[in-house]
Amino acid sequence: MARLRASMSARAKAIEGMIDRLIPRVEGGEARLIDAMRYATLGGGKRLRGYLVAEVASLFKVAAGGADRVAASVEMLHAYSLVHDDLPAMDDDDLRRGQPSTHKKFDEATAILAGDALQTMSFDILANPLTHGSAEVRINLVRALADASGAAGMVGGQMIDMEGEGRALSLEEVARLHALKTGCLIRYSAEAGAILGQASEDVRSRISAYGRDLGAAFQIADDVLDATASAEELGKTAGKDEAAGKSTYVALLGVEGAAKEARRVAEQALSHIDIFGPEADRLRDLVHYVVERRN
Amino acid sequence: MARLRASMSARAKAIEGMIDRLIPRVEGGEARLIDAMRYATLGGGKRLRGYLVAEVASLFKVAAGGADRVAASVEMLHAYSLVHDDLPAMDDDDLRRGQPSTHKKFDEATAILAGDALQTMSFDILANPLTHGSAEVRINLVRALADASGAAGMVGGQMIDMEGEGRALSLEEVARLHALKTGCLIRYSAEAGAILGQASEDVRSRISAYGRDLGAAFQIADDVLDATASAEELGKTAGKDEAAGKSTYVALLGVEGAAKEARRVAEQALSHIDIFGPEADRLRDLVHYVVERRN
Numbered sequence: 001m002a003r004l005r006a007s008m009s010a011r012a013k014a015i016e017g018m019i020d021r022l023i024p025r026v027e028g029g030e031a032r033l034i035d036a037m038r039y040a041t042l043g044g045g046k047r048l049r050g051y052l053v054a055e056v057a058s059l060f061k062v063a064a065g066g067a068d069r070v071a072a073s074v075e076m077l078h079a080y081s082l083v084h085d086d087l088p089a090m091d092d093d094d095l096r097r098g099q100p101s102t103h104k105k106f107d108e109a110t111a112i113l114a115g116d117a118l119q120t121m122s123f124d125i126l127a128n129p130l131t132h133g134s135a136e137v138r139i140n141l142v143r144a145l146a147d148a149s150g151a152a153g154m155v156g157g158q159m160i161d162m163e164g165e166g167r168a169l170s171l172e173e174v175a176r177l178h179a180l181k182t183g184c185l186i187r188y189s190a191e192a193g194a195i196l197g198q199a200s201e202d203v204r205s206r207i208s209a210y211g212r213d214l215g216a217a218f219q220i221a222d223d224v225l226d227a228t229a230s231a232e233e234l235g236k237t238a239g240k241d242e243a244a245g246k247s248t249y250v251a252l253l254g255v256e257g258a259a260k261e262a263r264r265v266a267e268q269a270l271s272h273i274d275i276f277g278p279e280a281d282r283l284r285d286l287v288h289y290v291v292e293r294r295n
Numbered sequence: 296m297a298r299l300r301a302s303m304s305a306r307a308k309a310i311e312g313m314i315d316r317l318i319p320r321v322e323g324g325e326a327r328l329i330d331a332m333r334y335a336t337l338g339g340g341k342r343l344r345g346y347l348v349a350e351v352a353s354l355f356k357v358a359a360g361g362a363d364r365v366a367a368s369v370e371m372l373h374a375y376s377l378v379h380d381d382l383p384a385m386d387d388d389d390l391r392r393g394q395p396s397t398h399k400k401f402d403e404a405t406a407i408l409a410g411d412a413l414q415t416m417s418f419d420i421l422a423n424p425l426t427h428g429s430a431e432v433r434i435n436l437v438r439a440l441a442d443a444s445g446a447a448g449m450v451g452g453q454m455i456d457m458e459g460e461g462r463a464l465s466l467e468e469v470a471r472l473h474a475l476k477t478g479c480l481i482r483y484s485a486e487a488g489a490i491l492g493q494a495s496e497d498v499r500s501r502i503s504a505y506g507r508d509l510g511a512a513f514q515i516a517d518d519v520l521d522a523t524a525s526a527e528e529l530g531k532t533a534g535k536d537e538a539a540g541k542s543t544y545v546a547l548l549g550v551e552g553a554a555k556e557a558r559r560v561a562e563q564a565l566s567h568i569d570i571f572g573p574e575a576d577r578l579r580d581l582v583h584y585v586v587e588r589r590n
Contacts, residue, residue, distance in 0.1 A: 084411060146422060150416055162405075163327060
């Protein structure tokens with residue numbers, strides 16, 4: 001796991017630097033908006049999604065500059081969803097990565113607008129010729145991100161999550177909720193690397209299946225963490241799911257059962273990338289990492 | 296003006312039909328999200344932005360199907376901005392086109408998510424091959440929309456607008472605020488028609504300048520309307536600008552002065568399209584319309 005942590009931390013630094021350059025500070029009335037966008041996207045995090053983009057892209061020898069831009073783009077998309085999710089009208093969360101969430105640090109209106117502008121920017125970055133020379137590749141990235149993050153993906157999942165609060169969901173419903181809410185964007189991150197690498201249809205769909213199962217394992221493990229870890233370990237409020245009356249894998253399967261399910265799905269993720277040699281070892285390490293992490 | 300109204304109303308109907316097909320109703324937990332997206336985008340409005348896309352595209356003999364998709368896309372983008380703008384943390388507006396605004400009809404969380412998903416969908420539609428056969432054209436549309444609507448465009452303008460509340464802005468500051476907040480998207484709408492039509496660089500920049508000045512004239516006229524029309528005429532709360540302590544053209548120039556400035560900018564808009572013959576007459580009528588309308 002040490003080699004993975006070193007690799008993730010180096011990549012997180014590169015992505016952080018890219019975001020810093022993509023959202024330069026400005027003067028004037030919009031300075032507050034830019035500051036909030038920077039606050040929401042800079043200053044850490046594991047950058048799992050960005051790492052996934054970059055690692056998959058490296059399988060296909062994609063230039064690091066383009067991959068880091070796509071990685072920064074998906075981290076901005078992810079950050080926008082967290083900023084809006086933390087709002088009082090949504091999950092009403094005051095803490096994010098151990099720091100005040102964006103609407104606490106700034107104000108609600110600024111947080112809404114910063115989230116909006118981060119979404120726009122994530123598409124803007126993909127569409128820019130600096131990301132890839134081919135308009136076809138760029139348009140495929142835009143389409144894949146829109147599919148993963150819109151009403152039929154992440155935002156649809158957030159809606160289902162809210163609708164499901166306070167009533168018991170079946171295991172199937174919980175799985176679908178998470179596949180949409182967090183799974184789609186993680187799957188996209190893997191797929192984006194394959195799109196950048198102009199991988200064949202078959203390889204792209206394997207990478208996509210890997211990403212889908214990695215995302216599912218990540219989410220099940222997240223439920224386990226929420227039920228077992230402390231706020232200090234998590235850097236956010238712990239036990240929120242239970243308090244909000246949300247149906248989770250842990251509520252349905254118990255802590256042990258959920259941990260076992262995470263390992264089963266993780267095995268499945270690994271099977272999709274068995275066509276690759278040692279060059280995919282970090283993608284394999286990542287699968288182990290998401291089910292074993294403590295924060 | 297009668298021929299323009301007939302043309303706008305026919306086009307609005309086509310755009311309405313396109314939006315209806317692009318956001319089909321669904322079952323399940325996300326039904327509420329889709330219903331809110333439909334509520335925010337269907338059921339009327341002048342469709343000024345969509346009309347502009349379609350009219351400019353028709354100058355270049357673009358197929359109506361593609362133009363209507365781009366028109367629907369910009370109307371969705373516009374609708375998302377209104378949904379978020381009406382939220383309690385922002386302008387806190389209960390009425391929109393004479394109907395309850397989206398967060399009043401549904402709830403705040405649903406309105407936030409519906410706005411988010413509408414933004415995503417507006418990019419998704421542009422990127423889809425049904426919009427145009429050329430990936431280059433589609434990527435140019437995505438880039439132009441992202442430029443117009445993000446932190447350096449519409450959302451930046453919304454931030455400046457909020458920052459400026461309660462303090463006196465100069466005429467120059469007010470002009471910049473509006474150029475960003477509403478002008479960019481109107482300019483984009485004209486430009487999108489030229490992008491779809493694969494117009495030359497020179498023609499595209501004339502169309503863009505036309506759109507910019509049309510948007511400015513529209514906004515100045517809007518300030519005049521807000522100060523002089525009734526809520527019944529407007530279909531929204533009247534006199535909000537003054538109540539919110541916002542600096543407007545009317546506050547700076549008086550009602551007569553602002554009306555005169557609108558006419559001056561309108562003349563400027565017309566000059567940019569003097570290279571076209573009678574085929575651009577509806578674009579000319581539109582300029583007169585935006586400064587003369589009563590709602």
